[in-house]
Amino acid sequence: MELQGKRIVLGVSGGIAAYKAAELLRLLIKDGATVQVAMTEAATHFVTPVTFQALSGQPVFIDQWDARMANNMAHIDLSRHADVLLVAPASADFLAKVANGLADDLLSTLVLARDCPLLLAPAMNRQMWENPATRRNVATLRADGIAIVGPASGEQACGETGLGRMLEPEEILAELIAHFQPKVLAGKRVLLTAGPTFEAIDPVRGITNLSSGKMGYAIARAAREAGAQVTLVSGPVDLPAPPGVERIAVTSARQMHAAVHRQIAAHAENAADLDVFIAVAAVADYRPATFIAQKIKKAAQAAPPMIELRQNPDILGEVAALPKPPLCVGFAAESENLAAYAENKRRRKGIPLIVGNLIHDGFGGDRNTLILFDDDGQHPLAPDSKLRLARQLVARIATLLEKRR
16 A cells, blocks of 8 residues: 555545545545545535545544634644645635635635645636636646646536546546655656557558566656656557656557657757666567568468568667667566576666566566666565566666766
């Protein structure tokens, strides 16, 4: 449980998205957090305090004059032992109050008097979100160091479609977990590849592998949690993009090769450094020399078709060979002789770090066993979930970046 031992104040302001706050509260409790709910009076018109009390096991506070506090100062006491104050949903009115320092009810007063970080999850009609006044308020909040999570784009309760809907509870949970992670890659730019590639033979057949993309997606999430700006070039997988990560979808090795080099060129044109390149994708080494435009038919007693193969480009090798390469990290998934093959690959490509694992330990699953190989030797990581392993890898990358500097 990622939030075990964390104390969270969940603020709920008025809006139809308040019904999602109940599910968010359930997820927070399930993940180990202790949650205290504070609501605006407007929020009670959408969801009753009884709902939040039943889910949290704690009394719900609404009135700033609530006498249940011995000193009658709920706006002071509620945040004093909290690790974070999360307001979800945060209405346009509530954003305006916080941006301008207004304190005319319990929740807005609590925000002003808080002794902990503040995260706001906006929720409103698309036109309210795009209104210049709201944009100014959001800019002020960000300048004040307040984290804004969302909003998302999609269908809204009013029947319109666009930006303004609150993130889903699972997405807000992920953002909250990210908030508590050490920001060891703050300000860094990370580009990585993940998943398999598919090399088409004909319109229905191709060469691919069993990579699920889970390790690469976990690393993308961990890098973003650590404060990096992350771009993920992904082969065909059935996974949602990690929150806050830009995903570029590709199919073949050559498409992945082109996407990676476009990203590198874009950074060069903008004079912005690309700090880290992590090649996690299981890229097909070979592709059919010729694509057959029509489905190959099986003829009676005919010999199987001969498929000539061509070698695919070495994406990691090319990036590592750039005049000023980013810190390059490779992966070696082997079925045997892991240490020898991984270290040979690291030296052959001239990269500072390679991550090795045996295929039967993690290919396609949710857990893995990794060994990190660098100039200081081997660093085995105990079997764990791919996300927790990814966080350990990110910490090692941060250490290597510091040494490189």
